Amino acid sequence: MLLLPYSKNPSRILRGAMKTLEEIQKERPYLKEQLDLYRKLQGLRSLSFSTEGYIPMEKGFYPPDTLVYVITEVSKILGIEIERLNWVKDMITSGNIDFRRLPIGDIQLKHNEYSQEELDVILYFISKPFFLHEKQKLSLDGIYWDEGKCPVCNSVPSVSIIGREEKRRFYCSYCETVGYWKRIGCPSCLTEVPEDITIVMLDAEEGIRADLCERCKNYYKSFNSSMLNEYTEEMLDLISLPLDIIVQQKGYHRSSPNPLGMKRLL
Numbered sequence: 498m499l500l501l502p503y504s505k506n507p508s509r510i511l512r513g514a515m516k517t518l519e520e521i522q523k524e525r526p527y528l529k530e531q532l533d534l535y536r537k538l539q540g541l542r543s544l545s546f547s548t549e550g551y552i553p554m555e556k557g558f559y560p561p562d563t564l565v566y567v568i569t570e571v572s573k574i575l576g577i578e579i580e581r582l583n584w585v586k587d588m589i590t591s592g593n594i595d596f597r598r599l600p601i602g603d604i605q606l607k608h609n610e611y612s613q614e615e616l617d618v619i620l621y622f623i624s625k626p627f628f629l630h631e632k633q634k635l636s637l638d639g640i641y642w643d644e645g646k647c648p649v650c651n652s653v654p655s656v657s658i659i660g661r662e663e664k665r666r667f668y669c670s671y672c673e674t675v676g677y678w679k680r681i682g683c684p685s686c687l688t689e690v691p692e693d694i695t696i697v698m699l700d701a702e703e704g705i706r707a708d709l710c711e712r713c714k715n716y717y718k719s720f721n722s723s724m725l726n727e728y729t730e731e732m733l734d735l736i737s738l739p740l741d742i743i744v745q746q747k748g749y750h751r752s753s754p755n756p757l758g759m760k761r762l763l
């Protein structure tokens with residue numbers, strides 16, 4: 498199995514002149530810290546591993562060598578000593594952390610050295626190669642999302658693309674699968690009543706908006722499809738971070754994390 502790195506993905510090349518991370522950083526100096534972290538994550542995103550002859554669910558989610566590699570990389574990326582991550586490794590090996598429960602918000606990890614937000618980021622990074630492996634294996638891009646959830650990992654999406662199509666295209670922040678769901682509605686509580694949805698835009702950013710659900714206080718961001726010529730979905734999520742802050746200050750929350758594993762951005 499082979500995971501294509503960011504720059505070699507043929508669908509990206511066909512889309513035209515994508516901006517490089519350096520160009521984006523020049524455009525948006527206030528995102529330096531986030532873009533630096535995102536850059537460090539690329540090695541993990543392109544990690545390929547095989548589960549042939551191995552039963553992941555019995556022993557954790559990675560072959561043992563791969564797990565050691567992933568934990569070592571995450572320790573370097575986040576600047577945490579490897580010894581301080583051994584407990585996560587042990588929990589994964591013993592089957593006490595089920596990555597598949599992560600997107601449905603059903604992992605309640607506690608550790609006195611880390612805050613809940615830090616634990617979310619650590620787990621998001623460690624599980625990233627697993628989710629990309631799942632996407633590659635199941636290959637469900639472009640289908641309709643029943644109940645508004647990613648068909649690979651059941652996450653409620655926080656990023657969507659809106660173009661001429663009648664349906665809205667959603668993007669899964671865990672496995673990066675793309676699929677369709679209703680143009681108006683909330684994928685969290687499934688309301689389709691237009692009055693339940695409030696739209697917020699930033700004056701300075703054309704083509705970017707947030708759809709806020711007044712019923713359950715979930716929100717997701719929407720991007721004009723033409724923006725995919727210059728940015729990946731992940732990059733769109735990152736560059737629109739100021740919109741997350743504004744919306745979260747008003748009391749709304751996102752269901753899936755941004756590309757750095759963060760849901761709360763205040």
Ligand SMILES: [Zn+2]
Pocket residue numbers: 647648649650651652669670671672673674
């Ligand atoms: Zn997914």
Ligand SMILES: [Zn+2]
Pocket residue numbers: 683684685686687688710711712713714715
């Ligand atoms: Zn809702």
